[in-house]
Amino acid sequence: MLILKEHHLLKSSAIQGDMDTVMTSVSYDSRKVQPNGLFFCKGENFRTIYLTMAKDKGAITYVAEQPYPEGKGMNAFIVRNVQKAMALLAAAYYNYPQDELFIIAYTGTKGKTTSAYFTKAILDEMNGGKTALFSTIDRVVGPKPDQRFKSDLTTPESLDLFHDMRTAVNNGMTHLVMEVSSQAYLKSRVFGLTYDVGFFLNITPDHIGPNEHPNFANYLHCKLQLLVNSRVCVINAETDHFPEVYAAATTTTDPDSIFLFASASYQEPHNIPIDFRMESHEADLFESRFTFTPVTPKAIAFAVHGDYQLKLVGDYNEANATAAIIGSLLAGADTYETQTGLRNVTIPGRMESALAPGHGAVYVDYAHNYGSMHALLSFLIRQYKRPRIIVVLGAPGDKGVSRRADFARVLNQYASDVFLTTDDPGFEDPADIAAEINRGIDHEQVRVKIELDRPKAIHDAILDSQPGDIVVVAGKGADPYQKVRGVDTPYPTDMAIVHQVIAELPAAKGETK
Ligand SMILES: CC(=O)N[C@H]1[C@@H](OP(=O)(O)OP(=O)(O)OC[C@H]2O[C@@H](n3ccc(=O)[nH]c3=O)[C@H](O)[C@@H]2O)O[C@H](CO)[C@@H](O)[C@@H]1O[C@H](C)C(=O)N[C@@H](C)C(=O)N[C@H](CCC(=O)O)C(=O)O
Numbered sequence: 001m002l003i004l005k006e007h008h009l010l011k012s013s014a015i016q017g018d019m020d021t022v023m024t025s026v027s028y029d030s031r032k033v034q035p036n037g038l039f040f041c042k043g044e045n046f047r048t049i050y051l052t053m054a055k056d057k058g059a060i061t062y063v064a065e066q067p068y069p070e071g072k073g074m075n076a077f078i079v080r081n082v083q084k085a086m087a088l089l090a091a092a093y094y095n096y097p098q099d100e101l102f103i104i105a106y107t108g109t110k111g112k113t114t115s116a117y118f119t120k121a122i123l124d125e126m127n128g129g130k131t132a133l134f135s136t137i138d139r140v141v142g143p144k145p146d147q148r149f150k151s152d153l154t155t156p157e158s159l160d161l162f163h164d165m166r167t168a169v170n171n172g173m174t175h176l177v178m179e180v181s182s183q184a185y186l187k188s189r190v191f192g193l194t195y196d197v198g199f200f201l202n203i204t205p206d207h208i209g210p211n212e213h214p215n216f217a218n219y220l221h222c223k224l225q226l227l228v229n230s231r232v233c234v235i236n237a238e239t240d241h242f243p244e245v246y247a248a249a250t251t252t253t254d255p256d257s258i259f260l261f262a263s264a265s266y267q268e269p270h271n272i273p274i275d276f277r278m279e280s281h282e283a284d285l286f287e288s289r290f291t292f293t294p295v296t297p298k299a300i301a302f303a304v305h306g307d308y309q310l311k312l313v314g315d316y317n318e319a320n321a322t323a324a325i326i327g328s329l330l331a332g333a334d335t336y337e338t339q340t341g342l343r344n345v346t347i348p349g350r351m352e353s354a355l356a357p358g359h360g361a362v363y364v365d366y367a368h369n370y371g372s373m374h375a376l377l378s379f380l381i382r383q384y385k386r387p388r389i390i391v392v393l394g395a396p397g398d399k400g401v402s403r404r405a406d407f408a409r410v411l412n413q414y415a416s417d418v419f420l421t422t423d424d425p426g427f428e429d430p431a432d433i434a435a436e437i438n439r440g441i442d443h444e445q446v447r448v449k450i451e452l453d454r455p456k457a458i459h460d461a462i463l464d465s466q467p468g469d470i471v472v473v474a475g476k477g478a479d480p481y482q483k484v485r486g487v488d489t490p491y492p493t494d495m496a497i498v499h500q501v502i503a504e505l506p507a508a509k510g511e512t513k
């Protein structure tokens, strides 16, 4: 009650009896309530029947934004914002696990997962595998294989977040690398949480629409909150909206604790010194190389610098690796640990590649908005000296509708051919989504084939390619499902299909990588 009062969240309370039994379990899902539980009534789809169910299962207290007759006989805390209340109470219930972890947090439209994986790899090198990870793909709460599980959200609901942090601490983890989505701030999942190091990687319009952000200003505002809540801030100086981003960092952080990074050739237009620079060197199909150089005295003081190799190609992945080096050096890593940690990292669905004998090189990549498609295709065009680029892609249903026009725009810029196909159509007809993308395509520039069967689209694209061509299978990364009418329908993954197609090629002699 005190916590809610202190944060001006409490509107009223009704205490029925003994408060000592109040917090023996906490839940926002009536199906998981336990005896003597505290139940949060939250969410747009909340139904009062859930409170009845919770009470029947033994919940004795509820927290909600309004009193409910169904809660009669229970303790009631009526709050101004149930999501904020839940985050604060979750931190307290799990006894502030954040104080026992060094937390590095990433936000950005693109690169969060990649940077988080890179950072975990370096920190594991430094601390002997004691790095927890909360990412879009996986959540790692301990060193054992059964302490790693698939994520459903990029940033979990606050109760789950603090629960998993506590589990990580109990399992001996000392560091946590986490992705923080803009939704996490919109939904107050991380309300009250402070990070040791917070990163702002980049921002391009995305996640705007029904069920997400009402407009770009709100999307940016939510992302900036990560810097406001970080003790040390690190910013990619090349991000759009840099002045607003830097200003957000300075609201709570002294400029001495704000670090900027940029590529070697970037001319800083704002007269704020760049602390770290990265310089790209030659890359091949399967490896890229860059140099990391501290520039300002406060950066040089960490004595981490040198040449780095990555298995993940793409100049943007060098930027992600640079972020990871900075996060890790701030956590105490040295040059050797940063170099060794990064050396062999691969990430499911990010720049996975294979050579199709007698045909082109195939890349499977999670690029699924304008910014990432632009970064990916422009890199491949530069790297391969303007090859023919064949893209397989669809767009999801029920969300991110603006991506359809964006995909057409980026295809017009870089692709020779596109196979429009299915990608998480949800409750929409994938044929309508493909038609919508197709409407934006300049048919003078780009040949379009519509093949809604995704495995067949991948097959046809690979067979259509010639040696020297590049086939890009975009959008799903390593997703093992297609979201169709509310059901995650199993799907073998794009890379599995690619390997299968290659294995069946007459010329295939197992030369895949
Ligand atoms: C918009 C959003 O953040 N939605 C999330 C949110 O939903 P909500 O609070 O509105 O809850 P709800 O789904 O309306 O359900 C109402 C409540 O009834 C409860 N319930 C339900 C059934 C029942 O029998 N009993 C019961 O008590 C549920 O547990 C829930 O608490 O809380 C739910 C968990 O309680 C999440 O599953 C859900 O994520 C949805 C599925 C989602 O897809 N969110 C996406 C947009 C998202 O957050 N993505 C970002 C990445 C995108 C980015 O980069 O910005 C992410 O962090 O993953």
Ligand SMILES: Nc1ncnc2c1ncn2[C@@H]1O[C@H](COP(=O)(O)OP(=O)(O)OP(=O)(O)O)[C@@H](O)[C@H]1O
Pocket: 108, 109, 110, 111, 112, 113, 114, 115, 136, 154, 179, 201, 202, 316, 317, 319, 320, 349, 350, 351, 365, 366, 367, 368, 371, 372, 373, 375, 376
């Ligand atoms: N720094 C970057 N700038 C632009 N594009 C990037 C960058 N890093 C990765 N990408 C592209 O975006 C895709 C997704 O990368 P990643 O999963 O690291 O980002 P994310 O921020 O976690 O994305 P999401 O929020 O969609 O889960 C990659 O497959 C790649 O195509």
